[in-house]
Amino acid sequence: xxxxxxxxxxxxxxxxxxxxxxxxxxxxxxxxxxxxxxxxxxxxxxxxxxxxxxxxxxxxxxxxxxxxxxxxxxxxxxxxxxxxxxxxxxxxxxxxxxxxxxxxxxxxxxxxxx
Amino acid sequence: xxxxxxxxxxxxxxxxxxxxxxxxxxxxxxxxxxxxxxxxxxxxxxxxxxxxxxxxxxxxxxxxxxxxxxxxxxxxxxxxxxxxxxxxxxxxxxxxxxxxxxxxxxxxx
Numbered sequence: 235x236x237x238x239x240x241x242x243x244x245x246x247x248x249x250x251x252x253x254x255x256x257x258x259x260x261x262x263x264x265x266x267x268x269x270x271x272x273x274x275x276x277x278x279x280x281x282x283x284x285x286x287x288x289x290x291x292x293x294x295x296x297x298x299x300x301x302x303x304x305x306x307x308x309x310x311x312x313x314x315x316x317x318x319x320x321x322x323x324x325x326x327x328x329x330x331x332x333x334x335x336x337x338x339x340x341x342x343x344x345x346x347x348x
Numbered sequence: 349x350x351x352x353x354x355x356x357x358x359x360x361x362x363x364x365x366x367x368x369x370x371x372x373x374x375x376x377x378x379x380x381x382x383x384x385x386x387x388x389x390x391x392x393x394x395x396x397x398x399x400x401x402x403x404x405x406x407x408x409x410x411x412x413x414x415x416x417x418x419x420x421x422x423x424x425x426x427x428x429x430x431x432x433x434x435x436x437x438x439x440x441x442x443x444x445x446x447x448x449x450x451x452x453x454x455x456x457x
Binding site: 327 | 383389391392396438440449
């Protein structure tokens, strides 16, 4: 298996633009997590899905952030409009069954909002 | 709010030295994971501990879960430059995984 795939790896955009981050999970994993990592706040859980259904989105910072998982092999995290304080590395991770805490992370998307 | 405090925040040592890093919380966790993250990559799972007092070994790395399942330690024997990275602990409870901010380890040859 290729592991968790994220795209793009790097994104530079201007304030106010829409940003869409993409994730392809490991086949067979029924949990998908979106995280954000910054120096100040470390790794923060934004939202997670189980069997494509959003379970907990309490970590989503505000309404500008939205996430979808239309099927078991694809998820998106969208920021609209983006702001400089959204600059961070965004990770997608997956897990399965009762071992969902043993997560497999993608390589991340480094987002810079100017 | 559950929090995981990791110490030290930074550690720079010479190859061959031993070291211990800590992960502490006031909350009880059903399981605790340790991950290592290298620059430009996502965290990679090293180990999961579940039982209070549990000790697990992974080559030169020894992981211990506290008796009360609120804290953990990672001991590295004879550190190698390849051990350099950010070590993150993560606690699981009620479907959420909480991460500490990590210990950034640098092992110089």
